[in-house]
Every structure is written in C-alpha cells, then in structure tokens.
Amino acid sequence: MDSVTLTDVTYTYPGSEGPVLRDINLSIRAGEFCSIIGPNGAGKTTLCAAIRGFVPKFYKGDFEGTVRIKGEDIADASIGEIARDVGFVFQNPFTQMSGITASVYDELAFGLRNLGVPPAQIRERVEGMLELAGITAFRDRDPFQLSGGQQQRVALAAMLIMEQDVIVIDEPTSQLDPQSTDDVFALIEAAQKQGRTIVLVEHKMGHVARYSDRVVLMGEGRIQAIGTPADVFTDPAAASHGITLPESIELAQRLAGHGVTVPGSPLTVPALIGALSGGSHHVAD
Amino acid sequence: MSKLFAIKQDFTLMAILLIPIAVAVNFVGGSLALALKLPLYLDSIGTFIVAMLAGPWVGGVTGFLSLLGVSITDPTSLPWAVLAALVGVVVGTLARGKMFLTWGRIISSIGIIVLVSVALVVIMRFLFFGGFTTSGSSLVAAAMMTAGMPFWFAQVLSSIVSEIPDKTITVLIAVFVIRSISTRTLLKFGTGSIFAEYRTARKAKKKAAATPVAAGTTN
Amino acid sequence: MSASAVSPARTSRGSYSDPRESPATEVLRTGNGVRDLNPATQLSLAGGLALTAVLFGPLCMVIVVTICLVLSALAGRARPFLTLFTRTILILGIAIVALQTFFVPGTTELFSWWLFTATAEGLAAGIQIASRVLGVGASVILLIQILNLDRLVLDMEQRGMSPRATYVITATVNIIPQMRKQMGVIMDAQKSRGVETDSNLWVRTQAFVPTIGPLILNSIMGVEEKALTLESRGFSATGTRTSLRYVEDRPRDKRLRVLIVCALVAIIGVRIVLWIL
Numbered sequence: 001m002d003s004v005t006l007t008d009v010t011y012t013y014p015g016s017e018g019p020v021l022r023d024i025n026l027s028i029r030a031g032e033f034c035s036i037i038g039p040n041g042a043g044k045t046t047l048c049a050a051i052r053g054f055v056p057k058f059y060k061g062d063f064e065g066t067v068r069i070k071g072e073d074i075a076d077a078s079i080g081e082i083a084r085d086v087g088f089v090f091q092n093p094f095t096q097m098s099g100i101t102a103s104v105y106d107e108l109a110f111g112l113r114n115l116g117v118p119p120a121q122i123r124e125r126v127e128g129m130l131e132l133a134g135i136t137a138f139r140d141r142d143p144f145q146l147s148g149g150q151q152q153r154v155a156l157a158a159m160l161i162m163e164q165d166v167i168v169i170d171e172p173t174s175q176l177d178p179q180s181t182d183d184v185f186a187l188i189e190a191a192q193k194q195g196r197t198i199v200l201v202e203h204k205m206g207h208v209a210r211y212s213d214r215v216v217l218m219g220e221g222r223i224q225a226i227g228t229p230a231d232v233f234t235d236p237a238a239a240s241h242g243i244t245l246p247e248s249i250e251l252a253q254r255l256a257g258h259g260v261t262v263p264g265s266p267l268t269v270p271a272l273i274g275a276l277s278g279g280s281h282h283v284a285d
Numbered sequence: 286m287s288k289l290f291a292i293k294q295d296f297t298l299m300a301i302l303l304i305p306i307a308v309a310v311n312f313v314g315g316s317l318a319l320a321l322k323l324p325l326y327l328d329s330i331g332t333f334i335v336a337m338l339a340g341p342w343v344g345g346v347t348g349f350l351s352l353l354g355v356s357i358t359d360p361t362s363l364p365w366a367v368l369a370a371l372v373g374v375v376v377g378t379l380a381r382g383k384m385f386l387t388w389g390r391i392i393s394s395i396g397i398i399v400l401v402s403v404a405l406v407v408i409m410r411f412l413f414f415g416g417f418t419t420s421g422s423s424l425v426a427a428a429m430m431t432a433g434m435p436f437w438f439a440q441v442l443s444s445i446v447s448e449i450p451d452k453t454i455t456v457l458i459a460v461f462v463i464r465s466i467s468t469r470t471l472l473k474f475g476t477g478s479i480f481a482e483y484r485t486a487r488k489a490k491k492k493a494a495a496t497p498v499a500a501g502t503t504n
Numbered sequence: 505m506s507a508s509a510v511s512p513a514r515t516s517r518g519s520y521s522d523p524r525e526s527p528a529t530e531v532l533r534t535g536n537g538v539r540d541l542n543p544a545t546q547l548s549l550a551g552g553l554a555l556t557a558v559l560f561g562p563l564c565m566v567i568v569v570t571i572c573l574v575l576s577a578l579a580g581r582a583r584p585f586l587t588l589f590t591r592t593i594l595i596l597g598i599a600i601v602a603l604q605t606f607f608v609p610g611t612t613e614l615f616s617w618w619l620f621t622a623t624a625e626g627l628a629a630g631i632q633i634a635s636r637v638l639g640v641g642a643s644v645i646l647l648i649q650i651l652n653l654d655r656l657v658l659d660m661e662q663r664g665m666s667p668r669a670t671y672v673i674t675a676t677v678n679i680i681p682q683m684r685k686q687m688g689v690i691m692d693a694q695k696s697r698g699v700e701t702d703s704n705l706w707v708r709t710q711a712f713v714p715t716i717g718p719l720i721l722n723s724i725m726g727v728e729e730k731a732l733t734l735e736s737r738g739f740s741a742t743g744t745r746t747s748l749r750y751v752e753d754r755p756r757d758k759r760l761r762v763l764i765v766c767a768l769v770a771i772i773g774v775r776i777v778l779w780i781l
Contacts, residue, residue: 015468015485054732060472080740088736095726096733099305100674102654109748111737114667116744119528123748144682159736298731298740301668305675306723309683314716317687321708334720350676360588360644361596361637415633417603419596430607431619458713462720473728 002071003030003166003197004051009065011046011055020046021055022221024065028214030165033189033198035208037232038218039242044201047218048168051199053082069166084115087164091171093151096158097143104146104154105130105139111162125161133157133187149180156187166197173204185211209233209246209267217241230265248272292342299473300339304347307331311351325451328355332373333459337385338477341377348373364413368405375401380476385460386483399452403444407437416440422447529750532655538579542757543656544663545764549575550647552764557639559775565635572642581649588648593641597634604630653677659751667745683719690715 009024020043028034036044049055053074056063067074069085090096101107108129112122130136133153138146143154152172159167169188173181185207192198202208208215208229215232217225225237232238233249245253248269252262266272308331315328332351336344348369356363375398379385384394410416410423416436417423422443429439463471463480471481533540541549557568569589576585605614610625657670694711734740 013469014472015481052732052736058732058735059469078740079735080738080742083736083738083741086736088732090729090733092726092729095729098734098737099678099730100671106748113746113748114738114741116741116746119746119748122746123528144678155733162737296668298668298734299727301672302675302727302730302734303724304672305679306683306720306727308676309679310716310720310723312680313683313687313719316684317691317712317716320691321711323705323708323712327712330716330720334724346672350672354676354680356644357648358588359592360641360648361592363640363644414596414600414637415604415629417600417607419599427603427607436607458716461713462717462724465717465721466724470724470728 001030002027003032003069004028004199005066005068005071006047006050007066007068009050009063009067011050011064012062013046013059014061016061018221019062020221021050024050024223026216026223026226028197028199030070030197031192031195033192033200033211033213034216035200035202035212035214035229036216036218037202037205037208037243038224042218042241043221044218045170048088048170048199048201051166052086052088052168053077053079054088083162083164085164085166087159087162087167089152089156089159089167089169089172091174093148093155093175094144096155097151098158102142103140104135104143107143107154108158108161111158115162129157129161132190133160134183147180149176149183152176152180152184153187156184156191160187160191160196164196166199167191168199170201171203172200173202173207181207203244205233205244205246206248206268209249217243229267233267234265295340295342295475297339297475300335300343300475303335303339303474304343304350307335307347308351308354310334311347312354325454327451327455327458329369329372330455330458330462332369333376333455334462336373336377336476337380337459337463337480338471338474339377340381340476341374344373344377345370346373361418364409368402368409371405372398372402377476380479383479383483385456385463386480391456391460395453395456398456399445399448402448402452403441406444406448407440410440529748532652532658532749532751534652536579538575539650539652540752541650541760542751542753543651543659544753545757545760546647546651548761548764550643552768553646554640554643555768556771557643558636559771562631562635565639568639569642572646576646576649579650585645585649588645589642593638593645596641597638600634600637601627601630604633654749655751658747658749659753661745661747662751662753667739671739683723686719687715690719 004027006024006026009021010019011021012019024047026047036047038044046055049059050063050067051069053067055061057079069082074082098107098110101110105126108126109122112125117125130139133156135150135153135157138150143151146154152175156169156172167188172188173184176184181204188198188200189211200208200212212229214227215225215229216223217232217235217237219237219241224241225232225235227235229246230249233243233245238245246267248266248271251269251272252266255262260276262272262275264275266275310331311328314330315326318325318327328351329348332344332348335347348371349366352362352366352369356366376394379394379397384390384397406422410418417427425446426439426443429443430436434442463477466477466480468481468484471477471484553568553571557565573582573585576582605622605626606620608623608626608629610623612624614622614624614627616622653674657674660670660673661667694715
C-alpha cells in the first residue's frame with residue numbers, strides 16, 4: 001500500500017518568481033526508506049513541506065495537485081490533524097526543543113500530553129523511547145545543555161514517540177559530527193524497523209546509499225531520477241546535478257576507468273571489497 | 286465581544302513564539318547597554334520589534350512580561366510594567382497604521398512614541414512615587430528644581446532629555462531588523478506582512494519604472 | 505519537588521484531565537507549608553497585604569512588612585527576603601523620604617543644608633509615599649520568595665488557562681539564560697575584534713548593533729521551525745490534555761482564600777468609615 005502519494009504537484013512560494021516544485025508525481029510505499037537528494041535549491045525541503053501539509057497551509061502560495069497520506073487527501077485537514085500521521089524533524093536541533101521542559105524525559109512526554117495520552121501510558125512510552133534512542137543516560141538533563149548530536153536524537157525521539165506512520169526528516173545530520181550522524185541514522189533505521197515510512201533529505205551520500213530502499217534525485221524543482229540507490233547513483237543525471245557519489249560507487253567507477261570492472265553497484269566500501277575479493281571480477285588486458 | 290475575538294486572533298502560534306525571544310532581547314539589550322556603558326536603556330528593542338511584527342496586543346504583553354521579569358530581581362520596577370505595556374500597544378498601533386514604512390513617517394512615529402513615554406513616565410512617577418525616584422532622569426529633575434525650575438517643567442524636560450535618544454535608537458534598530466527579515470518570514474506575521482507588502486509594491490514600482498526606460502533604449 | 509501519593513484532587517474546569525485518574529501523576533510539592541500553598545492562595549495573600557499597605561498609613565505598613573518577613577521566615581526564605589528588601593525597596597523608600605523632604609515646598613521649615621531646605625510638609629508626604637512603596641514592595645518580595653513558577657503555570661493549566669498562555673510564561677523564563685549565553689559568545693567575538701568596553705562612546709555605540717542584530721535575526725528565523733515542530737507535536741491539538749504533575753488545591757487553601765477576601769472587605773470597610781469620619 002502507498003503511504004505517501006503526490007500527484008501533479010506544482011508549487012510557488014508567495015512573492016517568488018517561478019515554481020519551486022514542478023509536476024511532481026511520487027508514490028512512497030508503507031515502510032519504505034525513501035531518500036531525497038539533489039543540489040541546493042532543487043526543492044527537496046519544499047517537497048518535504050508538501051508531504052507534511054506545511055505547503056501550502058503554512059507557507060501559503062500557489063499550490064496545484066494533490067498530496068495523499070494513506071490514501072487520504074490532506075487538502076482539507078489542518079496542520080494539527082496531519083501531525084497525527086506525519087512527523088517532521090528539522091536540521092537545527094536547537095529550534096526543535098519545545099523550550100518549556102526542564103528534562104529530556106519531559107521533552108519526550110510533551111507531545112503525548114498534548115494529545116491527552118493517560119499519564120501511565122505516557123511514562124511507559126517515554127521509557128521505551130529513551131531506550132530505543134539510546135538517550136536513557138541523559139533522561140534528567142536539561143535539553144538545552146546537551147550537545148547538538150544529543151539534541152538531534154532527542155528531537156527525533158520526541159517526534160517518533162508520537163507514533164506517526166510517516167516521518168519526514170530534513171537534513172538531520174548536516175550540523176553533526178560523524179559519530180552523532182551514525183547515532184541518528186541508527187535511530188532512523190530503528191524507526192523504519194518498527195514499520196514506519198521514512199522520507200529523508202540528506203547530503204551524506206554514503207549513508208543514503210547504505211540505508212535507503214529508494215532514492216529520489218531532485219533538480220530544478222523536478223524529479224530527475226528515481227530508483228534504488230544503485231540505479232540513481234550510477235545514473236548520469238546524478239553526476240550532472242553535482243551529486244557527490246558514495247565512496248564505494250566513486251571507487252568502482254574509477255576502477256572501471258583503470259580497466260577493473262566491479263560487478264553490480266556496491267553501496268558500501270565493505271561491499272565493494274567483498275565484490276572485488278569474491279573473485280567474480282576480472283582484470284581486462 | 287467581536288473586538289475580544291480580534292485580539293485573540295493576533296496571538297497566532299508564530300506571535301506566541303516571538304514573545305519569549307523578544308523578552309530575552311529586551312534583557313540582553315538592556316544588559317549589553319550597561320556592559321558597554323552606554324548612556325541609554327535600550328531595553329525595549331524586543332518589544333518594539335514584536336509590536337511591529339505582531340501588532341499592539343502582542344507588543345503590549347511583551348512589554349508587560351519584560352518588566353515583570355525585571356521585577357523579580359528589582360521589585361521597584363514593577364509599576365513600569367504598565368508603561369512598557371502601553372508603549373508596546375502604541376508602537377503596534379503605529380505599525381498597523383503603516384507608520385514605520387517611510388522615513389518621514391518613522392520620524393513622526395518616534396515623536397509620538399517619545400511624547401507618550403514622557404507623559405506616562407511623568408504621570409506614573411507622580412502617582413506611584415510622588416514624583417521622585419532614584420532613576421537618573423528623576424535626579425536630573427531634582428537638580429533642575431534646585432536651579433529654580435518649576436516641578437512639572439523639570440519633570441517633563443528631564444524625561445524628554447532621556448527618552449529622545451533612547452526611543453530614537455530603539456526605533457531605528459527595530460526598523461533595521463524588520464528590514465533585514467526576509468519577505469517570506471514577514472508574511473507569517475499579521476502586522477509584519479504590512480512591511481512585506483510595502484516592499485513587494487515598491488519592487489514592482491521600480492520594475493515598472495525601469496521597464497519603459499529599457500524598452501526605450503532598445504528602440 | 506518530590507513524588508508522593510496522589511491526594512484528593514479537584515477536577516479541572518478546562519482542558520486538563522483529572523489527575524486522580526492515574527497513579528502515574530506526581531504532586532508538585534516542596535515540603536514547606538507556606539511554599540506548598542496553592543499559587544492562587546499565595547497570590548491573593550500577597551495582593552491582600554499590598555492593598556492593605558496602600559489603603560493605610562505608615563503604622564499599617566510596619567505591620568504588613570513584619571507579616572511578610574514572618575511568612576518568608578516560615579517559608580525558610582528570611583535571608584533572601586531581607587537581602588532583596590534592603591537592596592531595592594528600602595533604598596528607594598529612604599530616597600523618596602529624602603527627596604520629598606527637600607523638594608516639596610512648604611511653610612514649616614525644618615532645617616537648611618547647602619542649597620536645600622527641608623520642610624515638614626515634604627517629610628510628611630515622603631513618609632506617606634514611602635510607606636506605600638515599602639508595603640507593596642514587601643508583599644511583592646514575599647511573593648517572589650514563596651511562589652514557584654512551575655507550580656504557578658501548572659495551576660493555571662489546571663484552572664483551564666490556554667496552553668499558549670502558559671507556554672509564553674515558561675518559555676520566557678527558560679530562554680533568557682540561553683540568549684545570555686549566545687550574547688556572551690558574540691561579545692567575545694566583538695572584543696577579539698578590538699571593540700573594548702572602555703573605548704570611546706561612539707565606538708561602543710557602534711558595537712551595539714552588530715552584537716545584538718544577528719542574535720535577534722537568528723532567533724526570528726528559528727521561530728518558523730519551532731512553530732512547525734510544535735504543530736508536529738500536537739501543540740495545537742484540541743481536546744483534553746494530560747499532565748504528569750499536579751498542584752494541590754486543598755480545602756485549607758480555599759478556607760484561607762475566603763478568609764483573605766473577608767479580611768479585605770473588612771479592611772476596605774474600615775477605610776471607608778475612616779474617610780467619612
């Protein structure tokens with residue numbers, strides 16, 4: 001079943017010259033890990049906002065087409081109502097702290113309290129989420145006193161605890177160090193394993209290649225390429241849109257330039273090494 | 286009732302989130318002015334910006350909360366919460382009346398704000414403290430009276446001397462900040478959209494003025 | 505702040521569910537009798553004391569200040585009460601008496617000093633005004649000592665106040681230290697660029713805008729994301745909300761409030777009678 005469906009979506013921000021999104025048609029299956037890549041200004045963030053209903057409800061502007069979540073058109077739902085089905089995580093962890101809680105524990109409980117979940121159930125779910133996100137160690141810390149990476153995990157956990165079916169995540173790791181990036185991705189993967197649909201905008205292509213089921217390449221407001229990570233990263237469109245390829249694919253391509261053909265398109269460096277040492281490769285004369 | 290409903294409409298989520306930031310800006314501005322040893326208060330920049338973005342009622346609440354916050358460490362400031370709220374309302378009303386768009390109007394607005402502040406300072410100082418406090422402008426008034434000036438004249442003059450530079454610079458900084466905010470963000474705020482629309486209209490006018498010239502040169 | 509068994513609770517009028525429904529709700533308590541009064545009781549107590557001080561003269565002020573000091577002492581806050589009182593309100597009170605004595609014109613001359621002449625009329629006016637300031641000031645300081653912000657906000661929510669209103673109060677209190685920290689960083693950058701606090705006035709004035717400008721702009725940019733985040737976390741959801749904590753409003757709080765209102769009515773009555781006589 002499709003979790004998110006966009007049909008002929010074209011959108012222009014108020015006061016801006018041309019559309020940021022042009023004729024977008026996209027279906028994301030339930031439980032799929034779908035990454036959106038592309039150069040700056042390609043419309044990735046706006047696409048996320050459209051899925052979440054912020055476009056056009058919050059940003060106004062000219063919107064054409066339809067967005068369906070689990071088959072339901074969201075045009076008539078309020079942003080608050082859509083919040084129950086679609087979660088959203090931003091780039092800057094600082095702005096995602098509610099600003100009114102004194103501990104990570106309360107920060108996770110905040111959303112559930114707003115929805116009127118009974119206290120005993122809130123406590124149970126908070127404990128579970130602290131565990132899942134690996135943030136039990138700082139449950140009593142002030143959210144503002146945490147590092148950026150810790151804050152981002154708290155922001156993600158505070159959103160995941162709402163148990164929406166779809167989680168839209170916009171460049172969650174762009175301000176984080178490698179270790180924190182891995183931690184955040186581990187949490188996103190855990191969320192997917194719970195059966196949620198993940199829509200992720202990300203610049204770290206190694207991670208995109210490793211975790212995604214499907215990759216959407218955006219450019220100039222249009223979908224330029226779509227498919228498995230292997231398909232998209234080997235598509236010439238990826239290079240022409242200035243995408244930094246994952247290390248393994250980049251290496252495989254360079255090796256091909258030196259006459260070494262690598263079977264398949266290994267998405268991680270270990271996979272590349274495995275493919276090369278598997279003996280199935282051959283060196284051209 | 287309909288009026289009350291209109292006030293409630295001013296308090297959008299964006300406006301609500303702006304209030305804590307504005308109060309913090311007031312605090313930081315005030316303590317920065319002290320740290321830099323400037324002869325000004327500059328403790329209402331946040332209130333002015335909020336009033337310009339979200340209108341008189343949100344501006345009033347911001348001013349009131351700011352002084353309530355100050356009063357926790359200095360309870361003698363409590364009465365001035367009323368003054369700060371009223372100044373916020375005045376600035377918001379002026380902004381809604383498109384009075385911060387052109388330099389001519391900005392100067393008249395500064396005049397109005399100074400007049401209102403001076404009147405309120407003098408009246409409130411008299412009502413709450415009998416006319417004298419330990420503030421700088423109050424001591425100046427006392428000195429002027431020693432020099433033989435009448436009570437009200439000294440009160441008004443000493444307040445004007447301290448209010449003019451403070452309110453002028455506060456308005457200028459607020460206008461500068463508003464002008465640095467993107468049109469897209471300005472449109473998110475009720476009163477802020479007035480600035481955005483003015484900006485868009487001016488751009489369109491410039492374009493319209495430029496096109497015939499360009500057409501003329503190509504002919 | 506300690507968790508304890510849930511005591512008899514009051515069903516809230518507004519959008520909050522009854523905490524009695526769940527043993528997972530924790531009562532916000534400090535363990536001190538005065539500080540654990542319901543915030544509404546504390547507010548009416550301070551309000552009543554302040555009004556009494558305004559209505560009556562210096563003698564009543566002395567009583568009000570004494571009551572405030574005693575209550576602060578019972579709350580275990582005598583020292584902070586006295587520190588704040590002497591540093592702010594008392595200094596202002598003394599200044600008011602002095603300034604009024606020397607600057608209010610009158611016919612009864614007490615003494616002369618340098619350019620100034622003290623008058624009996626001025627002294628009387630000064631004492632009147634200062635006693636009002638001291639009485640109200642003491643009540644406010646009492647409130648600062650006994651009122652806990654978390655409890656106040658929670659109580660407001662329980663009484664059906666909009667979550668938006670309580671959000672503003674809590675977020676304001678939380679954001680100030682954050683902004684101070686950010687300003688410290690910017691100030692250090694300014695200093696490293698050579699803008700010292702002891703350079704001339706024009707340089708210092710010029711340092712103000714580049715220091716505070718980016719701070720304000722960055723914060724305003726963040727508002728949009730924060731609004732969307734809060735929406736995502738159900739902040740605008742209508743319907744019943746729940747809380748993990750709870751502030752008690754015990755029968756003794758209600759009795760105390762009734763007592764305060766009765767006392768105030770009596771005091772205002774006495775005042776009116778005294779005015780008429």
